[in-house]
Amino acid sequence: MISQGAAAAATTGSSSTNSAGADAADLCDLSPVPTLVVSPAFRIQRVSKGVEDAWHRGRHEFLGKDLFTALYGGSPLERFDRIPLVRAIEEAVATRNFRLCYAVYTARGVTWSARIIPIFRGDEMLSLVLDWDRVEPKTADAGGEVIQSALSVDEVLRLLIQTVKDYAIFLLDTRGYVATWNTGAELLKGYKREEIVGKHFSTFYGEDDLQAGKPEDELLTCLREGRVQDEGWRYRKDGTRFWANVIITALYRNGVHIGFGKVTRDLTERREAELRLVAAYEESAKLKNDFLANMSHEIRTPMHGMLSACTLLLDTKLDEDQRETANIISESGQILLQVINGILDYSKLASGNFSVNTDLVGVASIISSVVKNVQMTLVPGVYIKLVLAPGLPKSAQGDPLRFRQIFQNIIDNAVKFTEKGSVQVDASISAEDETSYTILTQVTDSGIGVPEDDVQNLFKPFTQLEKPTKKRFQGTGLGLSIAKSLAELLGGQMGYRPNPEHSGSIFWFTVKLKKIANFNQLGIPDMQLDQEAAKSQQDSEKERMLRRIREMAPHKRILAAEDNLVNQKVLSRVLNSLGFQNFTIASNGAEAVSLLSASPNAYDLVLMDISMPIMDGFEATRKIRTYGNPIPIIAMTAYALRGDNETCLEKGMDDYISKPVNINKLLQKLLTWLDSPDWSKTGTSEPT
Amino acid sequence: MALPDDKELEAIFGDTIDLTTFKQILEMDEPGDNEFSSSIVFGFFDQAEETFASMDTALDAEDLEKLSELGHFLKGSSATLGLVKVRDGCEKIQRYGKQENLDGSPENDVKVCLEQIKKALTAVKSDYEEVETGLRNFYKDDDDEDGA
Numbered sequence: 001m002i003s004q005g006a007a008a009a010a011t012t013g014s015s016s017t018n019s020a021g022a023d024a025a026d027l028c029d030l031s032p033v034p035t036l037v038v039s040p041a042f043r044i045q046r047v048s049k050g051v052e053d054a055w056h057r058g059r060h061e062f063l064g065k066d067l068f069t070a071l072y073g074g075s076p077l078e079r080f081d082r083i084p085l086v087r088a089i090e091e092a093v094a095t096r097n098f099r100l101c102y103a104v105y106t107a108r109g110v111t112w113s114a115r116i117i118p119i120f121r122g123d124e125m126l127s128l129v130l131d132w133d134r135v136e137p138k139t140a141d142a143g144g145e146v147i148q149s150a151l152s153v154d155e156v157l158r159l160l161i162q163t164v165k166d167y168a169i170f171l172l173d174t175r176g177y178v179a180t181w182n183t184g185a186e187l188l189k190g191y192k193r194e195e196i197v198g199k200h201f202s203t204f205y206g207e208d209d210l211q212a213g214k215p216e217d218e219l220l221t222c223l224r225e226g227r228v229q230d231e232g233w234r235y236r237k238d239g240t241r242f243w244a245n246v247i248i249t250a251l252y253r254n255g256v257h258i259g260f261g262k263v264t265r266d267l268t269e270r271r272e273a274e275l276r277l278v279a280a281y282e283e284s285a286k287l288k289n290d291f292l293a294n295m296s297h298e299i300r301t302p303m304h305g306m307l308s309a310c311t312l313l314l315d316t317k318l319d320e321d322q323r324e325t326a327n328i329i330s331e332s333g334q335i336l337l338q339v340i341n342g343i344l345d346y347s348k349l350a351s352g353n354f355s356v357n358t359d360l361v362g363v364a365s366i367i368s369s370v371v372k373n374v375q376m377t378l379v380p381g382v383y384i385k386l387v388l389a390p391g392l393p394k395s396a397q398g399d400p401l402r403f404r405q406i407f408q409n410i411i412d413n414a415v416k417f418t419e420k421g422s423v424q425v426d427a428s429i430s431a432e433d434e435t436s437y438t439i440l441t442q443v444t445d446s447g448i449g450v451p452e453d454d455v456q457n458l459f460k461p462f463t464q465l466e467k468p469t470k471k472r473f474q475g476t477g478l479g480l481s482i483a484k485s486l487a488e489l490l491g492g493q494m495g496y497r498p499n500p501e502h503s504g505s506i507f508w509f510t511v512k513l514k515k516i517a518n519f520n521q522l523g524i525p526d527m528q529l530d531q532e533a534a535k536s537q538q539d540s541e542k543e544r545m546l547r548r549i550r551e552m553a554p555h556k557r558i559l560a561a562e563d564n565l566v567n568q569k570v571l572s573r574v575l576n577s578l579g580f581q582n583f584t585i586a587s588n589g590a591e592a593v594s595l596l597s598a599s600p601n602a603y604d605l606v607l608m609d610i611s612m613p614i615m616d617g618f619e620a621t622r623k624i625r626t627y628g629n630p631i632p633i634i635a636m637t638a639y640a641l642r643g644d645n646e647t648c649l650e651k652g653m654d655d656y657i658s659k660p661v662n663i664n665k666l667l668q669k670l671l672t673w674l675d676s677p678d679w680s681k682t683g684t685s686e687p688t
Numbered sequence: 689m690a691l692p693d694d695k696e697l698e699a700i701f702g703d704t705i706d707l708t709t710f711k712q713i714l715e716m717d718e719p720g721d722n723e724f725s726s727s728i729v730f731g732f733f734d735q736a737e738e739t740f741a742s743m744d745t746a747l748d749a750e751d752l753e754k755l756s757e758l759g760h761f762l763k764g765s766s767a768t769l770g771l772v773k774v775r776d777g778c779e780k781i782q783r784y785g786k787q788e789n790l791d792g793s794p795e796n797d798v799k800v801c802l803e804q805i806k807k808a809l810t811a812v813k814s815d816y817e818e819v820e821t822g823l824r825n826f827y828k829d830d831d832d833e834d835g836a
Contacts (some may be wrong), residue, residue: 566732566765573716573724611760660709660767 034112034132040125042067054132055107067130071105085114092116093125103135111135168264172248174257176201176219188266190237201262204234206241222248222260231267243271285350292347296340303340307333342478346461349485356489361398361513363439364388367407367427374411379419389428393437396513402486403511406494407441409483410507414445421446421504435515438492442508449503450496458496459484487511545667546578548675553579556674560585560607561592561620562636567659571607574663578670588612589620596624596631605673606633608653618651625652632673636661700826704819709770726827732765733823736774736816743781743809752798755805756785771819777812781805 028037028046034054037046047062062070072081088101101114117129161169161182168185172178177200181193189196189204196203202215209215209232222228227249234244249261310330318326348354371386378384414423423445430440450458461481484494491512499506558580562568568585575583584603586592589612596603606624610617621633635648635656648656657669697707713725739762746754759781766774783790784801795801 564735564761564764564768566728566735567768569728569731570713570716570768577716609764611757611764613757659764660770662709663712 036062036067036130036132038067038128038130040127042128044070045127051132054110054112054134057107088114089116089128092118092128096120105132111137166265168262170262171251172201172260172262174259176215176260179259185264188236188242188264189234195237206233206235209233218246218248219260222250223257226250234264242266243268289347289351292343293351296344296347299340300337300344303333303337307337339478342482345482345486346478349482349489354485354489356399356402358397359400360395360516361400361403362395363392363403363427363441363513364394366400366404367425367441370404370408370411371425374408374415377415378423379415381420382415382418383422384415385422385424387424387426389426391429392427392439393429393513393515395516396437397516398511398513399490402490406483406486406490406509406511409479410441410443410494410509413479413507414443414447414505416447418445418447418504421502423447430510437513437515438510439513440508440510442506444499444504444506446499446502446504449498449505455496459494483509542664542667545671549667549671550579552675554581556580556582556604557602558583558605558607559592559595559603560609561587561589561612561617562607562609563587563612564609567609571661574661574666577663578667589615589617589623593620593623596629597627600627600629600631603631605670606631607636608633609636610648617653618647621652634669634673701819701822704771704773704815704822706770706772709768713769722827729769729823729827732769732771733820735765736762736820740809740813740816747802747806747809750798750802752785752787752801752805754785756782759783759785771816773815774812774819777808777815780808781812784808 025046028035028048031048032050032053033048034050035046035048036044036051039045044062044065044067047059051057051062052059068078068082068085071085072078075081085101085104088099088104092099096118098115098117101116103111104114105112111134112132113135115131115133117131119126119129164182164184165187166184167182168188169182170178170185171180177198178196181191181196185196186192202210205215214230214232218228218230227247229248230246232244232246233241234246235241243266245265245267247263249263250257251259251261307330310326310333313326314323314330345354367388368386371384375384411423411425423443426440426442426444428440429437431438459480461478480494487494487509492510494507494509496508497506498504558575560568560571560575560583562571562585568587572583572585584595586595589608591614592606592608593615596606608617608621612620615623617635621635624631624633632655633653635653636659637648637656655669655673657665694707697705697710701707701710713728714722717724739758743755743758746758759778763775763778763782766772766778780790783792784795784804787795787798787801789795795804
């Protein structure tokens with residue numbers, strides 16, 4: 001009740017000049033000190049005589065106006081000018097105490113500071129009183145620079161450098177000893193000023209950088225070039241490290257070197273963010289390629305189904321319309337399949353997952369066979385010419401499938417784009433050294449050629465130069481890009497030049513093929529090899545397989561079902577000789593089934609005789625599969641019962657081997673089913 | 689003993705044995721003895737004689753199924769040792785026991801089957817004796833006890 005009454009009285013007092021408060025109000029008006037009295041809503045209520053005298057502005061410019069508009073109105077940067085005063089008033093009100101606000105108003109070249117006095121009665125703010133003091137101008141320093149006519153440059157710079165927290169800024173003397181230290185340096189590096197001043201700056205470097213002489217190199221470079229910048233690990237007082245960006249600048253006064261300025265920033269977070277970005281980018285590129293590869297693969301399977309169904313359909317009785325439609329389905333399907341294969345190749349190449357096989361390459365025979373096939377697709381009147389240089393190697397080592405694919409691609413293009421004239425294929429040896437040939441294959445056509453502007457885009461993926469609206473030529477635009485990558489993968493190159501004689505193109509590619517120096521290097525025996533070489537080849541292959549299985553055998557467990565005692569003995573002996581120690585021989589199918597159902601994971605592979613008393617191999621397999629056990633089962637089928645082999649696979653077995661069991665065959669089968677697929681895949685083409 | 693060469697083996701066994709298969713068995717022996725292979729071979733002799741006796745019984749009983757089973761059984765072990773003639777004879781017995789001709793076509797006449805089996809059994813016994821003699825001689829050279 002009381003406070004309410006008091007507040008009401010105060011309001012009347014401050015708003016009336018005739019009441020008992022009039023004297024106090026006059027005092028304010030008459031004061032020689034520039035003074036403004038402002039309402040809690042920042043309306044100016046009183047203006048002292050000092051304001052008029054000192055600022056040469058009329059009372060009417062202030063009375064009843066908004067404080068900030070009256071002070072800063074008309075300045076183009078008004079919204080910046082008011083910031084310090086607004087903040088100071090907030091603080092004064094919050095603390096209910098006076099505040100100084102330095103150099104906040106300038107009139108006629110003189111700068112004034114405000115003393116802000118909040119007047120409270122109880123919890124109610126009655127008014128704000130702003131007293132103004134003149135800021136004595138600093139005399140300009142040697143450089144003639146004065147900031148705000150109040151602070152010297154030296155002072156400001158010292159403050160600036162001392163208080164910056166996010167940068168370590170400090171000086172080194174000419175030999176690299178720390179001379180100054182700022183707050184940023186203290187925060188970043190963890191040393192107090194008194195701990196580090198006088199110490200050498202190489203303290204901040206790690207052992208590796210010190211060994212490599214990095215600190216001294218940096219100073220030398222800095223002296224030579226004026227500055228040096230570096231990013232790397234630096235160490236704090238507590239031994240933790242941060243990723244620093246460091247700039248060292250050589251400092252001179254009057255041409256005399258006096259030391260180095262060093263600015264260090266902590267970029268640990270940015271570096272981590274960068275690494276995360278790079279990882280994310282790599283991950284997404286990988287995902288994209290995986291996705292492409294998976295999709296292509298998934299699409300191919302039903303495509304094959306559709307195409308075979310279509311072929312069957314075409315074999316049935318169809319009328320002309322139906323046949324035409326079925327043909328369109330078939331052709332479109334073939335094209336779609338090519339597109340998918342192209343994408344699959346591209347995604348494999350892009351992700352670096354493309355594997356190159358090593359096999360025999362007969363350059364001449366591959367080229368002739370492709371040319372023979374392509375002849376069927378020539379436009380009538382276009383002829384094809386094949387020039388094989390003498391001396392092309394009959395066989396060399398390389399990837400015949402990929403070689404064929406590259407050649408097929410460029411000759412398909414040549415034929416596709418040639419409507420009259422000819423296509424010529426030249427193959428020759430472009431270089432040869434002791435271990436390899438470089439084979440140049442060149443396809444020259446008299447087709448539409450490539451416009452000069454488009455040449456640079458020829459080998460870019462998903463680019464088709466021919467405008468799609470013409471629809472004359474189909475394709476994904478992946479072919480050449482894939483072919484070029486393949487050529488590079490085979491140690492060669494691919495290129496284009498215009499046909500110099502008339503319109504048309506010349507596409508060429510090279511591949512490197514290894515010479516067959518020693519037949520033993522080959523993964524496969526060849527008809528041309530003499531028997532001796534083939535035999536030693538087989539022997540070494542066998543030895544390699546033996547080594548591998550003996551490595552593996554101790555960790556693998558085999559269950560064999562065989563009823564004949566003689567065969568049991570021989571089989572045990574064979575398995576022993578291959579290094580297997582853990583195998584069980586069951587004397588009929590029922591025994592095998594009960595062993596497996598008792599402990600489904602006790603074995604890695606089953607060798608299953610077919611004809612056994614009590615329960616035969618087929619029945620046993622059926623039972624094992626019924627329990628859901630996917631263990632590989634290799635049938636041992638008796639000699640000469642035709643059809644047995646196929647029956648084995650139909651009945652749920654995985655493979656078969658005929659009896660009497662040949663130790664080498666068994667060895668191969670066991671490797672196939674017990675070893676990781678990678679090994680057997682790379683193993684067969686690996687030179688021994 | 690050192691592995692005999694092909695010529696030596698051919699001289700002993702002629703065409704009664706598939707040398708590749710038989711050598712595979714010999715290679716399983718430890719160097720210096722032929723304990724393993726001879727135990728297999730002599731095990732086979734016992735098995736063969738037992739099986740022939742069972743075949744005789746089954747033939748008397750006109751039990752084709754049993755005959756087929758026995759034929760298959762001995763075919764397995766003879767094939768393992770490479771005793772090709774015995775193996776082929778056993779297969780004949782197995783086939784006719786299943787009422788099939790040698791090419792797998794059905795032979796519905798039980799009498800014909802029994803007749804064929806009888807012939808085949810006689811032939812396979814004599815083939816067996818031939819190869820048995822060869823094998824016993826082969827092992828006798830190295831171990832008189834085994835050869836006795």
